[in-house]
Amino acid sequence: MSQRRFSPRLGSNLRIVSSYAILTLGALAVLFPLYMTIVSSLLTAKQFGDTPPDFFPPTPQWSAYSNAFFSGHMWHYLFNSLQQTVEIVMGASITTVLAAWAFATYSFPFKRILWTIVLSTLLIPFEVTIITNFQTVNSLHLYGTMWALSVPFMVSAFGIFLLRQAFLGIPREMREAATLDGQGSMGFLWRVALPLVRPQLAAFMVISALGAWNSYLWPLLLTTNSTTNRTIQIGLKALNAGTIQGFNVVLAGSVIAAVPMILIMIFFNKQLVRSLTGGALK
Amino acid sequence: MTRRSVRIRQSVGAYALIAPALTLISVFIIYPFLRNFKLALYAIPPFPGLPSKWLGIHQFTTTVTSDVFLNSLQATLLYTAMVVPLGVFAGLVLAVTAHQKLRGMAIYRVIFSTTAVSSVAVAATIFGTLLNPVNGLLPWFGINVNPPFLQNTTWALPAMAIIGIWEFMGLSFLLFSAGLQSLPEEVMEAALVDGASPVRRFFRVTIPMLSPTIFYAVAVGTIAAMYTFGQMDVLIGTGSTTYTNTDTLAYLIYQSVTVQPNAGVAACISIALFGITSLITFLQFRFLERRVHYVGE
Structure with missing residues (x-):
């Protein structure tokens, strides 16, 4: 029993859903800037200014590296x-x-x-x-x-x-x-x-x-x-x-x-x- | 061998072992720190060989009351006031949430610790790009700031703080995760059995129990924030319109060592920054630590 941090019996679904929501928000705050950095490093100057932005490089430009x-x-x-x-x-x-x-x-x-x-x-x-x-x-x-x-x-x-x-x-x-x-x-x-x-x-x-x-x-x-x-x-x-x-x-x-x-x-x-x-x- | 000669041999051995460390500490930490107090009293010309002029304490008082210094002090304090509370809060919330028996927590942990290993140059570059007016990202989110963030006298310092928060969040998360793991499980379980709501549990149980870690994170975060200048140097620099808004004291020291060499003034600023930061840390000990609840006392 003492191994358990929170007993699932007492936990509501709401608690689990809101926990994941908080964690995912935090993970996005960390990963989104990193992800966009990698994606943008593979874009052309014109694509960089695109609206909506490119969330995936259409034609990866490895020349930047x-x-x-x-x-x-x-x-x-x-x-x-x-x-x-x-x-x-x-x-x-x-x-x-x-x-x-x-x-x-x-x-x-x-x-x-x-x-x-x-x-x-x-x-x-x-x-x-x-x-x-x-x-x-x-x-x-x-x-x-x-x-x-x-x-x-x-x-x-x-x-x-x-x-x-x-x-x-x-x-x-x-x-x-x-x-x-x-x-x-x-x-x-x-x-x-x-x-x-x-x-x-x-x-x-x-x-x-x-x-x-x-x-x-x-x-x-x-x-x-x-x-x-x-x-x-x-x-x-x-x-x-x-x-x-x-x-x-x-x-x-x-x-x-x-x-x-x-x-x-x-x-x-x-x-x-x-x-x-x-x-x-x- | 007599007892005395054994003792002498031991002492010689010990000094041989500590000599390398002690030499480096003396030459590169203690001596330069103490020398500031001498340098602060002189007007030192930028070229070696020219005579230094004695100014005494006058140079220190002039420096710390100058507009440039006070402006930098304000930027430094504002920056710290933004980074520390938000960084501590974000790390605390994430650590408490991740401290549950749920699937995938290990992955979240690795993700959150990423920012703790990112260098200031990397973090600055990343956010400099997101905030770049040429980038189509912010307009797509409906954010149009004019002039753009880094050239905007209102937004430049908060932008620097966002980078600081992002960097500090990882360490703050790790500190709270370690703190939570060292807490006795029974207390958390007792609160759970009592039927306290998660929010109530967070404020009534978790925060008091974690107060030593919160105190530590605040103290460490404050010291780091007070000495920040990296992202300002990478993204703003001395030529920018927002330079005076983001010119922290550490940056001012760097400027007075390289751009306009003036070792005397640089020493005055170093002493003042060290003194102010020590005072803040002392006050935190005085007023925050009293409210810290140590488990088992």
């Missing part, structure tokens, strides 16, 4: 974004796992105050740090390199928090037993602890990839004047600004930019939900 990919350089930007995302996910995972492990299992001087400092940086949004960060990448001679896009994000206070919690969940006795067996702390981390916290690590990697792929402000700042290192998001902005003529090229660009994360959402749904809602639940 090749224009976006090649004339609009989205193909090039796609690889830039991929590189940026991989660098950030790998870099952030390494620094985050090591720091979380130290905060979870070592005792060292100033641990409490350092932990408070790490957590307090969660309150600082990236937007209020750009002035100096922009100068920092210049003085580190990173400006104009792909590293400038990724290095500042190779750490995550949220990730350290998430993984520290996960590491704390590993029984102390397991660690002590491993120590008696002569296994060092790093060996235990690599062979035992990391496999145990795989769900949390995966959740962190997915949210980290999402943040990297969708990031806008930082790549915008760094690639306004240089086009070689543009990410897909900034490439899309450039298409919007009319670098290549045609509304359909812009829409094709948005489809290209959106697909990778939609695939991640479908394949890593559980990890994504866990990481997005991680802060809300105790």
Whole structure:
């Protein structure tokens, strides 16, 4: 009985019908804009202005995609974004796992105050740090390199928090037993602890990839004047600004930019939900 | 080995482990944040090498009382006031409705989470096209706004807010779905057995029980909305007639870093935006959290 959320016996048909009505309305609000984007990317300029609008492309024009990919350089930007995302996910995972492990299992001087400092940086949004960060990448001679896009994000206070919690969940006795067996702390981390916290690590990697792929402000700042290192998001902005003529090229660009994360959402749904809602639940 | 030398070895090991993370946090988060308070006191010329001029607190007071700042503050607050309540409400209603043993709920869940993974550039492009006056869609629905939405001083900011709501709806839905799953089933069932109507149940049982999640969603949504500027940059930009209607504070910071470099003023705006957002979050904690009902307390 307790498995049931609502007993169908008590539910009226009205309730079921109105539930579906609400959900379908919500789904339309989400899907209709996405659907029209895909349809419109396949229309000619004349068809785009049709009234009634075309809800299905009469003569699909795939040229918008090749224009976006090649004339609009989205193909090039796609690889830039991929590189940026991989660098950030790998870099952030390494620094985050090591720091979380130290905060979870070592005792060292100033641990409490350092932990408070790490957590307090969660309150600082990236937007209020750009002035100096922009100068920092210049003085580190990173400006104009792909590293400038990724290095500042190779750490995550949220990730350290998430993984520290996960590491704390590993029984102390397991660690002590491993120590008696002569296994060092790093060996235990690599062979035992990391496999145990795989769900949390995966959740962190997915949210980290999402943040990297969708990031806008930082790549915008760094690639306004240089086009070689543009990410897909900034490439899309450039298409919007009319670098290549045609509304359909812009829409094709948005489809290209959106697909990778939609695939991640479908394949890593559980990890994504866990990481997005991680802060809300105790 | 003595106990003392073990402890020292452990400390060295721990510092080696936290060093990479701590270095990056210090260089790219803490230092630039704190440096704002120094930059804010100087008039900094756009070209390096020229001397900065000390202005003191005067620069901060001039900046935050300027028309440009106050106009942006108004746009930011209006935008937030539109996005947060509607985004939270839409996510809440959808999550409560989807939290039933009905066919097809899994599909709806995937659909609703889509907007949580869309980038701001993608969302802006999509809505920019729907609102494009050349597109035959809106006239077909009988919507004719003149001048068109994005060039319309009344409608430009609400159009930006629609994009924000659309993006926030997915996250809001996910938060409430997770919140609902963590609620004890007995309470919901008890309300059902009592014969309370769905609407009554929603207001008397679901909302109070979900109040911690509602509070969290409001707080997270507010912070995100206060720092929005992406769709304004993609769809409106500095040259548009509606620029002053949609020029949020985060966009103003971006402008003063790139378009008209003035690090001192940018620092003043950063401090003000951070301060105002922190104040709002603090007030939400003060006045909303008091009304939050934690299950089990």
